[in-house]
Amino acid sequence: MDVRDILIEAVRAALVGLGVEPPGAVQLERPANPDHGDWSTNVALASAKASGRNPRELGIELATVLEADPPAHVIGVEVAGPGFVNFRLADTWLHDVLRDVVAAGDGGFARHDDGAGERIIVEFVSANPTGPLHAGHGRGACFGDSVARLYERIGHPVRREFYINDRGTQMQLFADSLAARAAGDEVPEGGYNGRYIMDWAAEMPDDADPLEWGYARALADQREVLESLHIHFDTWFSERSMIGSGAVDA
The missing domain is CATH 3.30.1360.70 (Arginyl tRNA synthetase N-terminal domain)
Structure with missing residues (x-):
């Protein structure tokens, strides 16, 4: 009771x-x-x-x-x-609630179908692909995934979307920072100075395009961290792909 x-x-x-x-x-x-x-x-x-x-x-x-x-x-x-x-x-009284949750198992507690048929997209994290995720991203990841799970619990079909901010000045500065560190130079003004830039520059093949290689490296690192948190996205949506398709004006 x-x-x-x-x-x-x-x-x-x-x-x-x-x-x-x-x-x-x-x-x-x-x-x-x-x-x-x-x-x-x-x-x-x-x-x-x-x-x-x-x-x-x-x-x-x-x-x-x-x-x-x-x-x-x-x-x-x-x-x-x-x-x-x-x-x-x-x-x-909270102890009793927890006991009821455990007793109900995964399929029973607070599950209903009020949201059945209404599709929901939850877009969260969406960090720039210019470096590793930080603690703030981790907090947002856990919060966003919890929101998605709550919607699912009440019957909504939910898609989790990571919007990739892969267009703009920050991407070129990221690429220029990698290239500079790979050449043993200082990063350009306004560039990225994190230790990871030096580490990634050391990994980057000599013939790699710093922009494309760095973009892929950053995304791979972010995906690995999110997977370790058991947070999975249905869609990784690239801003570049949207602009390139002509769907919106640049």
């Missing part, structure tokens, strides 16, 4: 104990203001008229009963406004 069901059952039992007929459905919501607790119910207001009670007084009686024998995970019950009953929970 999840925490929401536990609270609803406890509220119903408390009302019966007070001689009040519970409503057909006990409303339980997350308060917009966290100062009002973790869950809130308007059941005292909903039951007051039929029971001939003042809603706030009924709320106070209800809170008193619930505090005397608190439901699982509840560490506080408060009455607010005209009779809202607010619950504060201990973090132990």
Whole structure:
């Protein structure tokens, strides 16, 4: 039984104990203001008229009963406004959620088909192919893949796209930096100075085109890192290919 069901059952039992007929459905919501607790119910207001009670007084009686024998995970019950009953929970309820996730296995927990038929493209990471990925890219990779997995969990067909920024001044500066280091020279102004430039320049064949070789080397390095994180892209989309196709103006 999840925490929401536990609270609803406890509220119903408390009302019966007070001689009040519970409503057909006990409303339980997350308060917009966290100062009002973790869950809130308007059941005292909903039951007051039929029971001939003042809603706030009924709320106070209800809170008193619930505090005397608190439901699982509840560490506080408060009455607010005209009779809202607010619950504060201990973090132990999260343990039960994790237990339910494990028990449900990969196929069961929080899976539904609300998104069935609506295709989603999640484009993320999309680093320039001018060097290795850094920690910020790694964070974006994990975040983007998590978003994609959530969409998949609710039924959306999802494609993960890496947009390759392989056109522009940065690409030429990258190539010029590789060529300069391979020749034993300093990199040009505004070029790339990382240690990897020296390492990659040492690997680059003498007859290689620095732009194309460096582009392929950077992408290979980025793919390897992403694979190590178990993050897989359906599409690696090149900006150069889009411009070259005439689909958009340069």
